[in-house]
Amino acid sequence: MSSLFKQCSVLLLGFTTLNLAFAENEQLFVTAQRFPVDVNQTLSSITVIDREQINASTASDLPSLLAQTPSFSISRAGGPGQQTSLFVRGTESDHFLLLVDGVRVATATSGAAALNLIPLESIERVEIVRGPRSSLYGSEALGGVIQIVTKNTGQKSTPHISLEAGSNSTYNARAGYQWVNDTTRLGINLGMTDSEGIDALVGSDPDKDGHDNTSVSLNLDHRFSEALRLESTLLRASGNQQFDDSFDATAKPENDFVQQAASIALFYQPTTELEVGITYAQGLDELDVDSNFSNFFNTTTDQLKLSAKYSQPGYTLLAGFDYRDEELDSQTAYQESSRDNQAFYINYLGTVGPHSYGASLRADDNQAFGSETTGNVSYAYTFANELQLSLSAGTAYKAPSFNDLYFPDFAPFFFSNPDLTPEKSENVELSLGSGNSTANWKISIFQNEIEDLISFTGLTSENIAEVKIQGLELSLSTELAGWNIIANASLLDHEDRQTGESLLRRPDTTINLSASRQFGQWNPQLEINYSDSRTDLDFSTFPSSVITLDEFALVNLGLSYQVNDRWSVYAKVNNLFDEDYTTIQGFNQPGIESLIGIRFR
Numbered sequence: 222m223s224s225l226f227k228q229c230s231v232l233l234l235g236f237t238t239l240n241l242a243f244a245e246n247e248q249l250f251v252t253a254q255r256f257p258v259d260v261n262q263t264l265s266s267i268t269v270i271d272r273e274q275i276n277a278s279t280a281s282d283l284p285s286l287l288a289q290t291p292s293f294s295i296s297r298a299g300g301p302g303q304q305t306s307l308f309v310r311g312t313e314s315d316h317f318l319l320l321v322d323g324v325r326v327a328t329a330t331s332g333a334a335a336l337n338l339i340p341l342e343s344i345e346r347v348e349i350v351r352g353p354r355s356s357l358y359g360s361e362a363l364g365g366v367i368q369i370v371t372k373n374t375g376q377k378s379t380p381h382i383s384l385e386a387g388s389n390s391t392y393n394a395r396a397g398y399q400w401v402n403d404t405t406r407l408g409i410n411l412g413m414t415d416s417e418g419i420d421a422l423v424g425s426d427p428d429k430d431g432h433d434n435t436s437v438s439l440n441l442d443h444r445f446s447e448a449l450r451l452e453s454t455l456l457r458a459s460g461n462q463q464f465d466d467s468f469d470a471t472a473k474p475e476n477d478f479v480q481q482a483a484s485i486a487l488f489y490q491p492t493t494e495l496e497v498g499i500t501y502a503q504g505l506d507e508l509d510v511d512s513n514f515s516n517f518f519n520t521t522t523d524q525l526k527l528s529a530k531y532s533q534p535g536y537t538l539l540a541g542f543d544y545r546d547e548e549l550d551s552q553t554a555y556q557e558s559s560r561d562n563q564a565f566y567i568n569y570l571g572t573v574g575p576h577s578y579g580a581s582l583r584a585d586d587n588q589a590f591g592s593e594t595t596g597n598v599s600y601a602y603t604f605a606n607e608l609q610l611s612l613s614a615g616t617a618y619k620a621p622s623f624n625d626l627y628f629p630d631f632a633p634f635f636f637s638n639p640d641l642t643p644e645k646s647e648n649v650e651l652s653l654g655s656g657n658s659t660a661n662w663k664i665s666i667f668q669n670e671i672e673d674l675i676s677f678t679g680l681t682s683e684n685i686a687e688v689k690i691q692g693l694e695l696s697l698s699t700e701l702a703g704w705n706i707i708a709n710a711s712l713l714d715h716e717d718r719q720t721g722e723s724l725l726r727r728p729d730t731t732i733n734l735s736a737s738r739q740f741g742q743w744n745p746q747l748e749i750n751y752s753d754s755r756t757d758l759d760f761s762t763f764p765s766s767v768i769t770l771d772e773f774a775l776v777n778l779g780l781s782y783q784v785n786d787r788w789s790v791y792a793k794v795n796n797l798f799d800e801d802y803t804t805i806q807g808f809n810q811p812g813i814e815s816l817i818g819i820r821f822r
Contacts, residue, residue: 250263250267250269250348251323251348251368252267252320252348252349252350252354252366252368253265253267253348253350253354254357254537254539254568254570254579255357255358255528255539255541255568256530256537256539256568258537258570261656262570262572262577263350264570264577264579264599264600264601264611264613265350265351265352265599265613266291266350266351266352266650266652266663266665266694267348267349267350267351268290268291268347268348268349268351269346269347269348269349270286270290270346270347270349271345271346272344272345272346272373275341275344275347276383276820277737277744277746277779277781278735278748278779279746279748279777279778279779279793279794279795280341281301281341281391281795281814281816282301282302282337282341283336283337283339283340283341283344283347283369284297284301284305284307284336284337285301286341286347287307287336287347287349287367288733288750289709289733289735289748289750290349290351290709290733291351291694291695291696291709291710291711291731291733292309292310292311292351292692292694292711292713292731293307293308293309293731294307294308294726294727294728294731294752294755295307295308295804296308296314296726296804296805297337297804297805297808297810298421298422298464298805298808299418299419299420299421299422299430299464299465299808299809299810300389300418300419300421300430300809300810300811301337301416301418301432301811302337302414302416302418302431302432302434302462303337303418303421303430303432303462303464303808304335304337304464305336305337306333306726307336308364308726308727309351309364309365310351310352310364310365310667310669310690310692310713311364311669311690311692311713311715311724311727312363312364312365312646312669312671312690313363313364313619313674314333315331315332315333315361315619315622316361316363316364316365316619316644317334317361317362317363317364317365317366317367318334318354318358318360318361318362318365318366318367319334319336319339319367319368319369320358320366320367320368320369321339321368321369321371321456321482321504322368322369322370322371322372322440322454322456322482322484323368323454323484323500323502323526324454324482324483324484324502324503324504324524325361325502325504325522325524325545326339326480326481326482326504326505326506326522327361327504327506327520327522328506328508328518328520329506329520329522329547329548329549329622329623330518330520330549330551330622330623330624331622331624332361332619332620332621332622332623332624335478335480335506336367338434338458338460338462338478338480339369339458339480340412340414340434340436340458341412341414342393342394342395342410342412342413342414342436343371343395343410343412343436343437343438343456343458344369344370344371345370345371345372345373345374346370347367347368347369347370348367348368348370349365349366349367349368350365350366351364351365351694352364352365352613352615352648352650352667353365353595353597353615353616353617353646353648353669354366354597354615354617355583355593355595355615355616355617355618356566356568356581356582356583356595356596356597356615356616356617357566357568357581357583357597358583359543359545359562359564359583359585359593359595359618360562360585360587360593360618360619360620360643361619361620362617363617363618363619363644363646363671364669369456371410371438371440371454371456372408372440372442372454373397373399373408373440374406375399375401376401377399377401378398378399378400378401378402379398379399379822380396380397380398380399380821381395381396381397381398381820381821381822382394382395382396382397382820382821382822383395383396383818383819383820383821383822384818384819385816385817385818386816386817386818387793387814387815387816387817388811388813388814388815388816389416389417389418389419389429389431389811389814390415390416390417390431391414391415391416391417391814391816392413392414392415392416393412393413393414393816393818394411394412394413395410395411395412395413396410396411397409397410397411397438404443404444405441405442405443405444406440406441406442406443407440407441407442408438408439408440408441409437409438409439409440410436410437410438411436411437412434412435412436412437412438412458413433413434413435413436414432414433414434414435414460415431415432415433415434416431416432416433417429417431418430418431418432418463419809419810419811420465420809421464421465421808421809422464422465422467422807422808422809423807423808423809424470424807425465425466425467425470426465426470426471426472426473428473429463430463430464430465431463432460432461432462432463433460433461434458434459434460435458435459435460436456436457436458436459437455437456437457438454438455438456438457439453439454439455440453440454440455441453441454447490448489448490448491449487449488449489449490450487450488450490451485451486451487451488452484452485452486452488453484453485453486454482454483454484455481455482455483455484456480456481456482456483457479457480457481457483458478458479458480458481459477459478459479459480460477460478461475461476461477461478462475462476462477462478463475464476466512466513467760467807468513469513472512472513474510474511474512474513475511475512476508476509476510476511477508477509477511478507478508478509479505479506479507480505480506480507481503481504481505482502482503482504482505483502483503484500484501484502484503485500485501485502486498486499486500486501486526487499493532494531494532494533495529495530495531495532496529496530496532497527497528497529497530498526498527498528498529498530499525499526499527499528500524500525500526500527500528501523501524501525501526502523502524502525502526503521503522503523503524504520504521504522504524505519505520505521505522506518506519506520506522507519507520515552516551516552516553517550517551517552518549518550518551518553519549519550519551520547520548520549520550521547521548521550522545522546522547522548523545523546523548524543524544524545524546525543525544525545526541526542526543526544527541527542528540528541528542529541535571535572535573536569536570536571536572537569537570537571538567538568538569539567539568539569540565540566540567540568541565541566541567542563542564542565542566543562543563543564543566544561544562544563544564545561545562545563546559546560546561546562547559547560547561547562547623549623553628553629554629555623555627555628555629556626556627556628556629556637556639557589557623557626557627558627560587560588560589561587561588562585562586562587562588562620563585563586564583564584564585564586565583565584566581566582566583566584567581567582567583568580568581569581575602575603575604575605576600576601576602577599577600577601577602577603577611578599578600579597579598579599579600579613580596580597580598580599581596581597582594582595582596583595583596587620589620589621589626589639590620590621590641590642590643593618593643595615595616595617595618596615596616597613597614597615597616598613598614598615599611599612599613599614600612600613606655607655607656607657608653608654608655609652609653609654609655610652610653611650611651611652611653611654612649612650612651612652613649613650613652614647614648614649614650615647615648616645616646616647616648617645617646617648618643618644618645618646619643619644620643621641621642621643621675621682624637625637625638625641625675625682626638626639626641627639633680634680635680635681636680636681637681637682638681638682638683641675641682641683641684642673642684643673644671644672644673644674644675644684645671645672645673646669646670646671646672647669647670648667648668648669648670649667649668650665650666650667650668651665651666651667652664652665652666653665659699659700660697660698660699660700661696661697661698661699662695662696662697662698662699663694663695663696664693664694664695665693665694666691666692666693666694667691667692667694668689668690668691668692669688669689669690669691669692670687670688670689670690671686671687671688671689671690672687673686673687674686674687674688685719686717686718686719687717687718687719688715688716688717688718688724689715689716689718690713690714690715690716690724691713691714691715692711692712692713692714693711693712694709694710694711695709695710695711696708696709697709703738704736704737704738705736705737705738706734706735706736707733707734707735707736708732708733708734708735709732709733710730710731710732710733711730711731711732712729712730713727713728713729713730714729715727715729722756722767723756724756725755725756725757725758725767726755726756726757726804726805727755728752728753728754728755728772729753729754729755730751730752730753731750731751731752731753732749732750732751733748733749733750733751734747734748734749734750735747735748737779742782742783742784743780743781743782743783744780744781744782744783745778745779745780746778746779746780746781747776747777747778747779748775748776748777748778748779749774749775749776749777750774750775750777751772751773751774751775752772752773752774752804753772754769754770754771754772755769755770755804756768756769756770757769757770757805757806758806759806759807760806760807761807768806770802770803770804770806771802771803773800773802774800775795775796775800775802776796776797776798776800777793777794777795777796777797778793778794778797779791779792779793779794780792780793787821787822788819788820788821789819789820789822790817790818790819790820791817791818791819791820792815792816792817792818793815793816793817793818794813794814794815794816795811795813795814795815795816796811796812796813796814797813798813799812799813800812
């Protein structure tokens with residue numbers, strides 16, 4: 222299929238334009254329902270972060286940006302660019318699905334997505350759904366879905382550029398151009414990050430562990446007629462990542478990596494009510510490890526999607542078919558190197574007066590472990606004062622990874638387990654919220670019970686663990702005394718029901734606050750990120766012991782000056798008070814850091 226994709230990509234360069242109107246899609250949020258829908262009608266707990274918010278944020282990379290989202294926490298093996306785990310509503314670090322312009326990108330070995338390798342410079346928008354979405358996307362979407370959108374949907378041809386320099390010899394650059402006419406929108410973005418980083422591992426060779434990342438993204442939307450349109454996207458990021466070897470303090474290991482997501486799609490709309498589409502996509506996750514245990518792990522995920530959407534006043538019905546083929550190429554001789562998955566799904570979203578309804582059902586058939594059926598139902602009532610009460614319930618699952626199923630046996634120390642079954646969850650959520658032009662707020666309570674959690678027992682992996690997670694989320698955005706305030710807080714209660722212990726590396730409480738205000742051409746920004754204490758394992762003892770990592774609060778400042786309509790200059794300071802903290806036992810985190818930049822947009 223890869224050769225077919227290359228041929229289709231070449232054909233795109235030869236398209237001629239037609240004199241037809243290219244209309245802006247007013248519906249902005251896609252991820253929650255797999256079709257465009259108004260943000261206030263998704264019936265889900267969602268967060269949207271657009272390019273302007275990314276620019277204003279003090280976040281240095283994608284994981285730092287996501288950590289400001291309700292019920293999100295990260296654990297990082299060092300500073301920016303280092304391996305990062307994301308925990309969504311207390312679920313495991315591989316219990317979220319990452320999409321890049323609708324394309325799955327993850328490694329087949331662990332089943333997790335490398336968020337730290339997705340460049341912030343290539344992102345136009347991030348769409349986040351908290352809660353299960355396996356009924357639409359299948360495996361991985363147990364805790365939530367994160368979609369990276371690289372397309373700029375503006376209606377004017379315009380260039381943009383930004384240059385930044387900061388602590389630890391960090392340099393960032395972003396440049397691009399969007400060309401728009403009546404029928405075609407074509408965008409290109411280039412990004413570059415280079416940093417010396419910090420010393421990642423405590424007690425190792427005290428050298429800095431740097432990283433570099435070079436990226437390119439291309440987007441094409443073209444209308445052949447009022448009924449037929451084409452969409453194509455490409456994001457490719459490649460670079461180098463240095464890290465420390467916990468077994469050899471003098472070693473200087475490093476990774477070369479590639480993250481790529483590419484797609485081409487045709488949509489045909491014969492009537493205003495019906496639209497059908499076909500998409501071919503491919504995700505690449507390539508990692509070449511140069512260390513005392515050198516190896517390479519390359520995952521290619523080919524994806525074919527068919528969909529039909531039928532809309533009438535008051536409801537939309539979506540049905541589709543997904544096919545996915547995962548191929549693993551490695552120096553390690555896995556017992557199996559490929560598997561495929563095919564699925565049918567149906568999704569309904571409707572409104573009758575103040576009542577809103579949603580229901581979805583999906584049946585997956587996986588070559589490795591057989592069939593799984595998941596579903597989701599939701600209901601919301603909107604009162605006359607814009608207050609909305611909603612209730613949802615859903616099931617989800619996570620497929621075992623290639624490491625769990627097929628890693629070569631290493632007798633008598635380790636055996637893989639091809640009989641593993643998927644992890645399964647049941648989730649229920651109750652929310653109350655309101656939104657208008659001056660303020661938006663929402664309170665959500667949820668419970669997620671996960672069964673057949675895959676755990677390593679000392680010799681092999683088995684489906685033994687049961688987990689119960691309960692949580693409360695609060696979010697608010699408003700204007701107070703001229704200040705734009707965005708705040709959220711999350712309270713989690715999580716327990717391994719087999720041991721009665723809390724889950725590792727999840728803080729019980731996180732609080733995020735952002736405040737900004739316009740003073741003429743000046744715009745100051747304050748961010749406060751608080752994380753409660755969390756448990757972790759200390760591997761410096763044998764056997765390893767459970768320890769508690771201290772709570773911490775980070776204070777970040779930003780200041781920008783708008784020179785004119787297009788040019789601005791800015792400065793950012795992260796960890797203003799030089800907080801000494803850690804999110805994984807034995808690994809350092811950055812101290813105070815600063816950055817200055819200039820932007821044309």
